[in-house]
Amino acid sequence: MAYKGDLSSRGVKDVLAIMYKSPGDPEQIAKDKGLLQEHDEGELAKIVDQVIAENPNVVADFKSGKQASLQYLVGQGMRLSKGSANPTLLSKILVDKLG
Numbered sequence: 001m002a003y004k005g006d007l008s009s010r011g012v013k014d015v016l017a018i019m020y021k022s023p024g025d026p027e028q029i030a031k032d033k034g035l036l037q038e039h040d041e042g043e044l045a046k047i048v049d050q051v052i053a054e055n056p057n058v059v060a061d062f063k064s065g066k067q068a069s070l071q072y073l074v075g076q077g078m079r080l081s082k083g084s085a086n087p088t089l090l091s092k093i094l095v096d097k098l099g
Helices: 009-021 026-032 041-054 056-063 068-080 087-098
Strands: none
Touching: 009 026, 041 056, 041 068, 041 087, 056 068, 056 087, 068 087
């Protein structure tokens, strides 16, 4: 699941910790605990739109060349998605919309 991008490294650790205590199907555990990453570009685009609307100063910083601003915006997207967004895809959508 990690290699396919369905589960973050943190998610892998959480699933393994659960499996250590109570063996089970890792995919089912990830689903039950809400650890699978969101890959739906439509849903992620909604999150990106909200992040852009809520952070106009950071967006301006990014557009003026401050690359660190992108990480902040991705972090805000992760916060809004409660950690379920795929950060790589979230970053790509942000760059596409702000580019």
